[in-house]
Amino acid sequence: MTHRTGVVEPPPLDSPIAGAATNAAGRRLLRGRSATSLTRASGLGLGVALMWFSLLVLIPLTAVLVQASEGGWSAYWESLRSPQTFAALRLTVGQAILVTVVNIFMGTTIAWVLVRDHFPGKQVLEVVIDIPLALPTIVAGLVLLSLYGPSSPLGVNWANTPVSVFLAFLFVTLPFIVRTVQPVLLEIEPEVEEAAASLGATQFTIFSRVILPSLAPAIASGAALSFCRAISEYGSLVLLSGNLPYSTEVASVRILSYIEGDKLTEAAALASILLIVALIVIVILDVISRRVARYA
Amino acid sequence: MREAAASQTATRWVLRVLVVGYLFLLVIWPVVLVARETFADGLAPVIDALRQPEVIFAFQLTLSAAFWAVVINTIFGVGISLLLVRYTFPGRRTLNALVDLPLAVSPIVVGLSLVLVYSGRTGWLGGSLEQAGLQIIYAPPGIILATAFVSMPLVIREVMPVLQEIGTEQEQAARSLGASALQTFARITLPAIRWALLYGVVLSLARSLGEFGAVKIVSGGVAMRTQTATLLVEERYQQFGVENSIIAYTAAFILALIAVVALVVVSSFQPQKGTRR
Numbered sequence: 166m167t168h169r170t171g172v173v174e175p176p177p178l179d180s181p182i183a184g185a186a187t188n189a190a191g192r193r194l195l196r197g198r199s200a201t202s203l204t205r206a207s208g209l210g211l212g213v214a215l216m217w218f219s220l221l222v223l224i225p226l227t228a229v230l231v232q233a234s235e236g237g238w239s240a241y242w243e244s245l246r247s248p249q250t251f252a253a254l255r256l257t258v259g260q261a262i263l264v265t266v267v268n269i270f271m272g273t274t275i276a277w278v279l280v281r282d283h284f285p286g287k288q289v290l291e292v293v294i295d296i297p298l299a300l301p302t303i304v305a306g307l308v309l310l311s312l313y314g315p316s317s318p319l320g321v322n323w324a325n326t327p328v329s330v331f332l333a334f335l336f337v338t339l340p341f342i343v344r345t346v347q348p349v350l351l352e353i354e355p356e357v358e359e360a361a362a363s364l365g366a367t368q369f370t371i372f373s374r375v376i377l378p379s380l381a382p383a384i385a386s387g388a389a390l391s392f393c394r395a396i397s398e399y400g401s402l403v404l405l406s407g408n409l410p411y412s413t414e415v416a417s418v419r420i421l422s423y424i425e426g427d428k429l430t431e432a433a434a435l436a437s438i439l440l441i442v443a444l445i446v447i448v449i450l451d452v453i454s455r456r457v458a459r460y461a
Numbered sequence: 462m463r464e465a466a467a468s469q470t471a472t473r474w475v476l477r478v479l480v481v482g483y484l485f486l487l488v489i490w491p492v493v494l495v496a497r498e499t500f501a502d503g504l505a506p507v508i509d510a511l512r513q514p515e516v517i518f519a520f521q522l523t524l525s526a527a528f529w530a531v532v533i534n535t536i537f538g539v540g541i542s543l544l545l546v547r548y549t550f551p552g553r554r555t556l557n558a559l560v561d562l563p564l565a566v567s568p569i570v571v572g573l574s575l576v577l578v579y580s581g582r583t584g585w586l587g588g589s590l591e592q593a594g595l596q597i598i599y600a601p602p603g604i605i606l607a608t609a610f611v612s613m614p615l616v617i618r619e620v621m622p623v624l625q626e627i628g629t630e631q632e633q634a635a636r637s638l639g640a641s642a643l644q645t646f647a648r649i650t651l652p653a654i655r656w657a658l659l660y661g662v663v664l665s666l667a668r669s670l671g672e673f674g675a676v677k678i679v680s681g682g683v684a685m686r687t688q689t690a691t692l693l694v695e696e697r698y699q700q701f702g703v704e705n706s707i708i709a710y711t712a713a714f715i716l717a718l719i720a721v722v723a724l725v726v727v728s729s730f731q732p733q734k735g736t737r738r
Contacts, residue, residue, distance in 0.1 A: 225574030299720040301671025311494035397567030400673040417569040436570040443565035
């Protein structure tokens with residue numbers, strides 16, 4: 166057993182999703198290998214953990230990629246280029262981009278109001294922001310249907326139209342940018358803005374030159390998360406969008422109908438696209454969080 | 462100066478109204494409407510719906526699957542957080558990034574991936590497991606696997622930052638005074654991470670109870686056998702008749718209630734989170 170008085174810790178890690186842009190902790194690499202390398206017990210623990218992680222996550226996700234490549238490249242492209250699949254992909258990506266743009270604007274605004282404004286009931290809004298994330302997706306669909314479906318008190322009926330896809334994406338992605346921007350905004354001192362104002366800067370100048378640059382990484386990582394969540398959405402659309410081919414059918418629904426038709430290779434081909442986008446998003450978030458840590 | 466202050470107040474009000482209006486239309490009003498729809502004919506039909514054997518079964522199945530998924534995720538989550546924070550080993554950075562993957566992948570892709578490996582008919586491992594007497598797909602173990610998959614990172618994401626923050630000083634002191642690894646964990650580490658762990662467990666439980674897409678693919682959704690609460694909502698809503706729709710709304714209301722209660726519980730931990738150190 167080693168008796169050490171000095172504190173030896175391995176270099177800090179942060180989760181690309183949780184820590185992107187918000188965790189600005191310094192990332193000095195302490196080289197303390199001797200004290201932090203694996204002991205026999207922890208090595209065994211790592212082995213067991215990796216085995217479970219592989220059985221649950223890594224092997225199944227690899228199976229998707231292997232199944233997708235079953236018929237070779239030509240079959241892979243062929244299945245992605247089938248008109249119905251292509252229409253589903255176009256709808257999914259198009260609406261996801263649109264929703265992400267709305268979220269960049271609304272998410273930042275909501276975060277600003279939650280941090281800088283004070284009014285009765287603000288605490289309630291804090292809980293409201295997280296409801297879309299906590300609500301089961303099938304219930305989210307039912308919830309949206311009650312205000313925007315056939316018996317809407319607003320007199321609109323967007324069920325089974327492409328608007329319903331937009332609405333569902335908007336609902337489920339609501340918290341992402343708010344929750345990544347909020348902690349960063351909390352750290353910006355109001356004094357900086359007051360100084361800019363006393364030097365004669367207009368509100369717009371203050372926002373675009375003082376606040377926005379520090380928020381950019383947080384907005385970017387929130388946007389990446391929000392895009393990723395939107396293209397993979399399924400549950401909230403089941404009751405709401407009607408899943409009409411060429412009109413409201415999204416990529417996830419298309420994968421499901423391939424599975425139900427026992428066309429696993431086609432299902433895996435389309436699933437591999439979603440999987441690759443998810444991997445790209447994780448890499449982007451990791452890069453952003455490293456950048457932020459470096460400049461902090 | 463007074464003009465600037467006035468325009469600032471005006472901006473403040475515009476943004477406040479915009480945000481409250483947006484959240485009201487997107488979240489608050491729709492959620493209230495579902496609650497009203499559930500109790501449109503009073504309490505009696507709701508109680509009746511809750512007495513249906515299919516409903517009782519669905520909630521029991523959901524609870525037991527969620528329970529096992531949370532147990533697995535808690536043990537695995539604490540273990541992997543300790544390994545990632547306290548030790549160095551090759552591939553540590555990659556593992557840290559991959560651990561978040563389940564949150565970024567579509568539930569449908571999760572379901573498909575599990576079917577490809579564990580299906581008794583065509584899966585890589587499913588055939589041999591089935592011969593050994595363990596059916597996974599279209600059976601409760603598959604539901605547990607799918608649930609554990611989607612909620613896996615939640616405990617890890619809460620526990621890891623706290624482990625990083627508390628450092629190793631106290632643990633090393635305990636070890637140098639002769640405490641065993643297990644004693645150090647139980648007496649020093651666990652009390653320090655308990656709030657973060659509880660927070661992660663609540664989030665994980667809420668996510669597990671509400672999982673739909675992945676469970677739909679691996680379970681088959683057969684009533685009284687593999688139909689969870691979320692699958693029941695879908696099936697009953699799509700069937701005709703007042704009775705079915707009241708069952709759908711009741712189950713949805715209960716799921717929503719659990720989600721909101723979990724949220725409130727979790728946000729009541731938040732001050733403790735902030736004041737710690």
